[in-house]
Amino acid sequence: MSYIKFDKSLLAEFDQSSKREFLETNSLGAYSSSTLAGVNTRKYHGTFVVRQPQVDHHSYVLLNALHEVLDVNNHIYELGVHQYSLTAHPEGYQYLSSFNLKKIPTFVYEVEGHKIQKELQFVPNKNQLLIRYSLLEGDRIEMGLKPFSSFRRIHKLRSADDRSVSVNHISNGVSYCMEEGYDSVCIQTSVKNDFIAHGDWHYKTEYLEELRRGYDFKEDLYSIGLLLFELTNKEPVVVSVSTKEEDLKGVNIDFQNILRAKEPLNNLDDYLDKSADQFLSNTSSDGVEICAGLHWFGRWGRDTFLSLPGLTLYRNKPRPEVCKKVLKTMLKDLKGGLLTNIGVGASARYNSADASLWFFWALQEYVEATNSLKESWIYFKSEINHILDKYKEGTLYNIHMKENGLLYGAQKNVALTWMDAVVDGVPVTPRSGYTVELNALWYNAICFSLEMAKDANDLGFIAKWEHVPLLLKTAFRELFWSPEKGYLADACDNEQKDWSFRPNQIFATALKYSMCTQKMSESILQKSKDKLLTTKGLRTLSKDDEKYIPFYQGNQKTRDFSYHQGIVWPWLLGHFAQGYVNVFRDNALPLLEKIYSGFNSDLDDYGVGLIGEIYDAEPPFEAKGTITQAWSVSELIRIKALINKLKNHLYKYL
DSSP states (O other): OOOEEEEHHHHTOHHHHTSOEEEEEOTTSOEEEEETTSOOOSTTOEEEEEEOTTTOSSEEEEEEEEEEEEEETTEEEEOOOEEETTEEESOGGGGEEEEEESSSOEEEEEETTEEEEEEEEEOTTSSEEEEEEEEEESSEEEEEEEEEEEEEETTOOOOOOOOOOOEEEETTEEEEOSSTTSOOEEEEESSOOEEEEEEEEEEEEEOHHHHHTTSOOEEEEEEEEEEEEEEESSSOEEEEEESSOOOOTTHHHHHHHHHHHSOOOOSHHHHHHHHHHHHEEEETTTEEEEOOEETTBOOBHHHHHHHHHHHHTSSSSOOHHHHHHHHHHHHTTOBTTBOOSBOOGGGOBOOOSSHHHHHHHHHHHHHHHHTOHHHHHHHHHHHHHHHHHHHHHOOGGGOEEOTTSOEEBOOTTOOOSSOOOEETTEESSOOOBEEHHHHHHHHHHHHHHHHHHHHTTOHHHHHHHTTHHHHHHHHHHHHHEETTTTEEOSEEETTEEEOOOOGGGGHHHHSSSOSSOHHHHHHHHHHHHHHTEETTEEESSOTTSTTOOOOOOSSHHHHHHHTTTTOEETTHHHHHHHHHHHHHGGGGHHHHHHHHHTTGGGTTSSBTTOOOSEEOSSTTOOEESOSEEHHHHHHHHHHHHHHHHHHHHHHTTO
């Protein structure tokens, strides 16, 4: 494939251009996102969305949209789009002639023989968005920019009020703020402009994706007026949107230098690499963290550890130092052996039995990538001991090690695993007691810790834990494995076993230290391939189960019921692929190549150049959820690394 591009035949079709979304980010958690049509269909869309650490840890929509207004031969044309009463107005998408994502989002509009190009990108490591307008055809036009703002948290909506918004004149632009304590929005142009003040509310703007998802979908937006300037074919105009007044001297050159430093995007590998950077954020107080998914997920513990190796260690240019920083960042919130499920500091929630165990896996991947067994033991020894001891002794949610070595965890109406959907206060998949992946991870964590301790000659740790793996392995096989069924139980509690065929057993085949025999793993993987594998990921429940729900649709309650009852998750493919390589070795290559290449078709749909969170479980396997998810991207990167390793191994013997 070449880089992603669309022409007028698609862009002029509102149903097509409004369902495809673009995303640009910086390294501070800010983003700019909307649809190709230019209409915001989600409350999460916005031209300038930034964190407000002085307020809290969330992201805020400061500038919802920046609409272009053109005066061409004394005729007014509006390039922007809003939705009112289920109708698009104005219909600026009609003037779109092309879009491409060769490096950055690039739009071209055609109006009365004039061709205007619009490109947008963030300044690295800065909350400053640059938008460059170039007149590709035509001599000159008058151009106006009309900002629409809400100044609210991404999950909320704004209603009109009688507030007075003061606008301040700054160098070649204006600044304004709608909420005390928030950053201002500063809009400046690289050429002189005239500002026509006209503060007014635009009522009942509609977000159709929120309507479809069963949420409130109407919002009132405030506009301060219009910035007017002249655009000629001699030099582009660069618009700066920032949280402070900027010095725009040489900004045209700056824009070009930033663009030149970016690698062109020509294939799935390139788009995955760009996506990987979009999840890594530098924070002033916590170091480096991972955003679980855009637009609406923040820091999640489980997601962080699961996606961390792919986002840092398996890329063409590995970043092990970033991996280590993220691990240390997450450990700051370690409490009672548990790492956070969601949130930071005082707002953190710890209802995740597996997040701490996935930390061991992520550390294991880091150690193997950096050959730092002894060094990592010394660096992380204290946290490792703390987690294992607390899990053994017992911690929140009745998580503790039994006499047989198995890990148990249960609390009424609390979902402790990654299948965590809750409806009306009750988990949809009540996986309490002994769960298959929790114990697979527990075994791997202990064995890996012993490996590090032995390398560092830590005799005390060895003596304390050396007897557990064999005890645990024996109990695991007795409790979970059915020779007749040929697969592992999903969960067990009070002598009741849940034999629902789910992908959670995959991890027992994929981890470095596995309690499964070769024959057990072969059976699990073959059955999983037959029952769960699709072109977009693994189903969360076998389609022959009476609880199977193939489509993710309806309001939040309906969607939550289906979330882990069949719906397909791409991230599971990484561990399926690893298990397949562990068991079938070189013979796994054709299947892995087929899985990876199957995502080429996803790049020009839903999130453009992105890989979504989930997919329907039946054809056409429509993407749903977030337009880009950290562990979806990371695990595809890891699959590509496995493919490359297999090829290198095969080539040795050709």
